[in-house]
Amino acid sequence: VMLGKVVESAPGFGPARLALARTLAGDGRVRQSAEQAALAQGTLGPLPAGAASVVAAEIAALTPMRAEESSLAYARLAKANPDRGSFALAQAQVLMRANRPEEALRLLTSPLWERQPLALRIRQRTARADAALALGYHDLARESAAEAIGLVGLHADGHARELGQAQLVLARARHQQYRLEAEPALYHRAIRTFEADGNLLGALTAAYFEAAAVKDPAEAERRLAPLLEVAGNNGDHASQLRALRSMSFVHAENGNHAAARRARLRALDIAAMAGDVATQQLLQLDMVDDDLAAGDLDAAGRRLAALRGNRLTMKYRLRMARKESTLLRLRGRYRDALAHLDARLSAEAHDATWQAAPIEAARLACMRTKTLSAMGDLAMARSQLQGCHDPGSSSIPIVAHLGEAEIELHVGDASAARGLLDDADRRLSQRRMDGTRIEMGTLLAMLRTRTGDYARAEALYRTLLPAARHQGRALPLAEIETGMAELAAVRRDWALAQRYAAQARARLPNGIWPLESRLQLVEIARRRAEGDVEGTRAQASALAQRAESLGDAVVRDQAVALMPAVVRPDIAAQQIDGVATTQAVDWLIAADARWMDAPLVAVQTRRPQ
Numbered sequence: 001v002m003l004g005k006v007v008e009s010a011p012g013f014g015p016a017r018l019a020l021a022r023t024l025a026g027d028g029r030v031r032q033s034a035e036q037a038a039l040a041q042g043t044l045g046p047l048p049a050g051a052a053s054v055v056a057a058e059i060a061a062l063t064p065m066r067a068e069e070s071s072l073a074y075a076r077l078a079k080a081n082p083d084r085g086s087f088a089l090a091q092a093q094v095l096m097r098a099n100r101p102e103e104a105l106r107l108l109t110s111p112l113w114e115r116q117p118l119a120l121r122i123r124q125r126t127a128r129a130d131a132a133l134a135l136g137y138h139d140l141a142r143e144s145a146a147e148a149i150g151l152v153g154l155h156a157d158g159h160a161r162e163l164g165q166a167q168l169v170l171a172r173a174r175h176q177q178y179r180l181e182a183e184p185a186l187y188h189r190a191i192r193t194f195e196a197d198g199n200l201l202g203a204l205t206a207a208y209f210e211a212a213a214v215k216d217p218a219e220a221e222r223r224l225a226p227l228l229e230v231a232g233n234n235g236d237h238a239s240q241l242r243a244l245r246s247m248s249f250v251h252a253e254n255g256n257h258a259a260a261r262r263a264r265l266r267a268l269d270i271a272a273m274a275g276d277v278a279t280q281q282l283l284q285l286d287m288v289d290d291d292l293a294a295g296d297l298d299a300a301g302r303r304l305a306a307l308r309g310n311r312l313t314m315k316y317r318l319r320m321a322r323k324e325s326t327l328l329r330l331r332g333r334y335r336d337a338l339a340h341l342d343a344r345l346s347a348e349a350h351d352a353t354w355q356a357a358p359i360e361a362a363r364l365a366c367m368r369t370k371t372l373s374a375m376g377d378l379a380m381a382r383s384q385l386q387g388c389h390d391p392g393s394s395s396i397p398i399v400a401h402l403g404e405a406e407i408e409l410h411v412g413d414a415s416a417a418r419g420l421l422d423d424a425d426r427r428l429s430q431r432r433m434d435g436t437r438i439e440m441g442t443l444l445a446m447l448r449t450r451t452g453d454y455a456r457a458e459a460l461y462r463t464l465l466p467a468a469r470h471q472g473r474a475l476p477l478a479e480i481e482t483g484m485a486e487l488a489a490v491r492r493d494w495a496l497a498q499r500y501a502a503q504a505r506a507r508l509p510n511g512i513w514p515l516e517s518r519l520q521l522v523e524i525a526r527r528r529a530e531g532d533v534e535g536t537r538a539q540a541s542a543l544a545q546r547a548e549s550l551g552d553a554v555v556r557d558q559a560v561a562l563m564p565a566v567v568r569p570d571i572a573a574q575q576i577d578g579v580a581t582t583q584a585v586d587w588l589i590a591a592d593a594r595w596m597d598a599p600l601v602a603v604q605t606r607r608p609q
Contacts, residue, residue, distance in 0.1 A: 014043035021062050028201040031235025037062035065275050067098035085116040092127055097238055099278030101134035102313040122151045126162040129169040135315050136357035138177035145170040160197035164190050168206045175213045201230050208243055212250050220250050237274035241267050253434045255471045281310050288323045293473040295508040300327050318360050332513030335551040338371045362390035369403045376553025378407055395436055398427045402443050414451045421447055433467045442479045449486055450587050458487050478504040482515045489522045497522055517555040524562050525588050537564050561585045
């Protein structure tokens with residue numbers, strides 16, 4: 001207000017306009033700030049060279065679309081003035097606005113900061129907390145936010161903005177890391193701090209993230225509307241995009257994928273209008289999950305191909321590698337899926353500035369466990385299980401138990417597998433019925449089937465089916481229908497098995513290898529039960545050879561175990577010699593007492609006891 005009066009009475013006084021632009025930017029009023037910065041630029045000059053470079057860097061920082069120019073200008077100033085932390089801090093803040101938190105965090109962890117004045121250290125700790133949260137380093141985010149709050153102490157009058165931001169980061173980091181219920185007191189503290197400072201956008205942002213944390217879509221949408229309006233009027237596209245992307249995750253976790261997609265498309269429009277390429281890339285990466293869940297592997301591949309070579313942070317490079325590996329696994333290319341993950345990890349290890357956040361490292365280990373298990377390398381799969389662990393996650397322990405149960409089934413210890421599945425079931429039942437629960441529950445039901453626990457498997461599928469239908473995503477529905485086809489095959493209800501198989505295939509016309517191979521095993525079991533020796537041999541042999549070429553040891557062994565040895569004993573014996581896993585097919589054939597006279601290849605599927 002005071003600066004506004006100054007520039008009104010002295011329109012040509014450049015320093016006041018620049019100070020006003022700086023103050024407006026700090027309040028989230030980006031458009032008004034840019035206008036004042038442009039007016040200041042026309043009234044400031046001529047300036048000495050040193051002052052001119054500082055002013056040019058700041059005016060660029062206050063102007064949307066000039067982040068790269070400003071970052072380079074501040075980098076030059078920081079290099080020329082290594083003891084002036086204000087330049088490094090300004091560069092870090094520009095990088096954060098440009099969605100480049102990894103580079104910002106490097107600047108904000110230098111020993112330089114301990115020699116800086118208190119005010120600068122408060123701003124640095126707050127900025128470091130923001131960058132760490134964006135990258136998933138929750139411990140560092142909480143530590144930096146707590147330090148900022150402590151440094152502010154009783155001097156909140158001069159640092160209310162930083163105090164409110166640190167309080168909000170602390171609340172969000174605690175929730176994201178431990179997946180606890182939202183702690184309203186932490187969010188309310190931030191809201192009160194922003195309100196006392198007259199920072200409407202800050203208060204609206206904190207109120208929205210509180211609703212998002214409790215995953216209440218209706219309340220989150222209600223609080224989102226005024227936030228988007230104020231941020232839009234201010235030209236603060238970064239706040240709009242951060243909130244809309246968060247809202248898309250809230251909808252997705254509640255199973256409303258249409259609403260999640262609408263939020264992402266709205267965010268894409270805003271990012272395109274603002275020229276925010278980095279956020280457009282993140283949103284495209286988010287949408288790969290939609291493609292995969294729809295079973296549209298070609299669309300997912302095109303989207304991922306378009307993102308290759310872009311300047312993503314490590315967090316998103318690792319996330320992209322996981323999505324590419326998932327795509328390869330769904331196509332049955334297990335060796336390529338593992339090689340892709342390993343190549344990404346090697347590249348990250350080469351640049352060891354930062355380690356992967358614990359949750360990202362755990363997800364990678366879980367994915368490697370699953371892939372190695374399918375390839376039959378059980379010893380290596382077990383070693384990866386040690387990393388498939390994150391105490392702050394509610395889902396990783398379930399994934400780890402399911403992965404270990406699958407390994408135990410491969411070595412024939414159904415008893416150990418049942419114990420692990422029981423524990424996973426208890427944990428899973430405590431989760432809300434979201435997409436993650438459907439995904440993990442479907443895997444749990446499949447493994448229940450393979451332990452011979454058919455009744456509990458069917459009960460679980462029937463519990464998951466209405467929620468999967470409500471979400472309407474092709475891949476989860478096809479996975480449940482594939483499981484139901486297997487259970488129908490166990491009961492020798494071949495007509496029902498074929499109906500479920502037809503439904504699953506209709507949802508995924510281009511085929512998904514893990515499901516198609518299971519459906520083929522059901523078909524082979526039907527031929528076998530009906531005494532079709534030649535048909536059984538031909539289909540089982542073709543499936544085994546295809547699985548061998550893809551590196552899927554489990555399916556290869558299952559197909560071989562169903563193959564009549566009298567027809568091609570040489571091929572069957574040769575394939576069995578190289579078997580690394582002997583996952584039982586007893587669950588599929590035990591109920592059939594009318595098997596043809598041709599003997600099966602002997603496969604040990606249980607431990608001697």
